[in-house]
Amino acid sequence: MEHSGLIPTQLRRYRDRGAPDLHLQFGNRQLAQLVSVVLVAVVMTPVAFIIIRAIGAGQEGIEYLLQARNLRIVGNSIALMVTVTFLASLIGVPFAWLTSRSDLPGQRIWLVLGLLAMVIPSYLTAVTFTDAFGPKGALQQLLEPIGVDRLPNIKGFVGACLTLTFVTFPYVLLPVRAALLYSDRSLEEAGHSLGLNRWQVFAKITLPQLQPALAAGMLMVALYCLADFGAVAVMRFNAFTRAIFLQTESFRMDKASVLALVLVAMTVLILMLRSRVQHRGRHYRIGTGANRQLQTVQLGKWRLPAMLFCGTVVFVGVFIPLLVLLDWLSGRTLTNPIHVSMTELLRNTVGVSTISALTVAVAALPLALLALRASSRIDRWLVNLAYTGNVLPSIVIALALVFFASQNLLSLYQTLPLLIIGYSIRYLPFSIGATHSAFAQINPRYEEAARSLGLSARAALLRITLPLARGGILAGLALVFLNVMKELPTTLILRPIGFRTFATRIWSAYDEAFLSSIALPGFVLILVSGLVLIVILRHNDSLH
């Protein structure tokens, strides 16, 4: 449920002349620091709480963790992560190549459809897959004429892998495609001129250039798998997030905390790997080579298989969910007799998403300014700590907040503010990243020019920097909105009683097997997600 991969982190960036002087800080630096300290304190509360609880569990906690079924949870999560990462790469890399370097017809459409698979919430994809690939589902009906009258149940490992693969392959597709598009073509030409044939050029020149992008994409997929709740919960596959959810539901705080801590540790490990990969990746980027037309490969007799490949991927990832929803909408299945008005769902979902996105955008502002001009070690630490949300799967934040509030802040327990705090902690890094990169793309000379033309630091921020960064900040806002709207575990755990959103409605309808009640919220969710995706893609395109 994270889309930070959509916002490219390595955009054109003005290299400032090193440490600027204090007087050129945007606005009031002390104020930014003060606000940042408060924000970081809020962000850090859940982790701190979990660590305290997990340590509090002590020997008991370790024994609990070493129980066979909990070790199996670790094994399950790792198996899921490895399998999905492998499968997603298997789909993502050829898809990236076909939509960037070949003469495949309709590249742009394939790409947009491929990305749409990413914005469909994993629980929705999972729910529709259980139907389509179920023992008596659409696939079975298709195979009935050839004598298949029952398919094996896909719930469990197979179903979770299938769902997550089709939800996550765009995370491989995006960076690999970008690397293919912006790789230095003259290097390939040099290879040809030195006597290498097409395959040798691909293997010896193109592939090594792709390696950092591929590694970054694979690690994104791995992170997603660890943090995802929707797919594993629907498929009843006992991975970390589901186990934590079950412990949280029955209010076994210490056990949930121990599991959460292990999950966080694994996440940190993968993030560390990713930052190493990204660091190494810089050495591969030389020259620009972006302006020249890249040579497209004629597919020839491979065109049909290529179309078939892309078609299948898009069909499974996007059209199966849509078709199943359509089927449910026609009313073949049961409707929840308790009527919940769509207006209420829409109002709740859009309302809470808007408030959260705005909260996060405002909170990100001082931190992004500090990040941009981080001149002291304290500044850098504040910014790094504010990124804590990246390490914490939603379910971990939610469980920490619900326990924390129930014990220490009963007035916040099961209130909307707590729900919004939960979303904000998780998605603050998205907004900081988007705002920071929006600021970083602004030529620092603009601000200096404004100063030399008589504007104070604050006036320069208001009249030059903010207007120029507006597009990037809004794209970040849209990204947070999209994610909050789809967010399932946080909403399930932190929502006030009786507060329903599209996500919770879909979840409870699935739980109670009122599949028809899923259809409409599902459609609206996909529609709004698609619109937001277009907004974000537009913004990214305009950057080049």
Next chain:
Amino acid sequence: MEFSLQTEHLTKLFDGDLPAVRDVTLRVQPGEILTILGPSGGGKTTTLRLIAGFERPTGGSIKIGDSVVADANHFVPPEKRKVGMVFQDYALFPHINVEENIAFGIRDQKREGEKQVKRMLDLVGMEADANRMPHELSGGQQQRVALARALAPNPDILLLDEPFSNLDTGLRAQVRNDVRDILLETETTAIFVTHDQQEALSLSDEIAVIFDGRLVQVATPHLIYNRPVNSQVAHFIGEANFLPGEAFGLTASSSLGAVKLFHPKSGPVQLMIRPEAIFVGHQEIGNRASIVWREFYGHYQRLGLELDDGSELIARTGVDRFFQRGDNVWISLQMPALAFDQSGDSTAS
């Protein structure tokens, strides 16, 4: 007001690898065009940014007109310095049009302000493009808008950071002349930064040469070219021949025989001889030499010469005489040579 700008022992040190400025003392008179010249990474731009107020000096002081804008106790922020700046990449605000860019620094936004914008548009010849956006302009046009924007609030000093380096070679000379004319017309005190010696020599009233953050020489273009204070400056500006010799007061002995000197020196020296100071002819005057190569440029020609003892010289002459490779010629010096002692110093000893 004696000087438009005075810096005393201006120093700026960085933690990182940014170019430092060390103990720079400069004086610029009203209406003067001063160029800070030096190799890339030598601290030129840092000097300019210190004057503009974008950097805080580590030591020394800056005085603009009669007011101290930076010393150990004061620091006037850039917006209060009345210093205009033209950036290397122009830094026109991309979200507002040409007119609004020029009006940006004008405090009086009413009638008088509008008039000033019109005046500036007229001055730089951009009246027709007032409503266009920066990205629609060519490099030369952006340059002129940047100049108009910086001049619009009537700054006491105008700073220009490598303003011509982003222009095509063909356009550069034209824009340079335009800018010079505008500066003369508005009687603006201007400080340029450049690493292009041609630009510095042709544009400036005075040149300040900076190497490695240190001010090496401040003088008119004429003196910088003909009397560089040390061999580093001589190498950096223009083409020069260097011949070893032995100085005795105002003469020195060398491969060219006895050579007159500008300044008295003694002991072993390097003689600097500009290529155009060598007279090349067919009459038997001076020293014998042979022509090793020849480059013809239309309005002058360059000749590679070899003396009998094997030393090589480059000469630059008019095109009234015809030479070709292999010719035996006679060469003599038309003006005294500058002698650098072993520490590279050219001043009298």
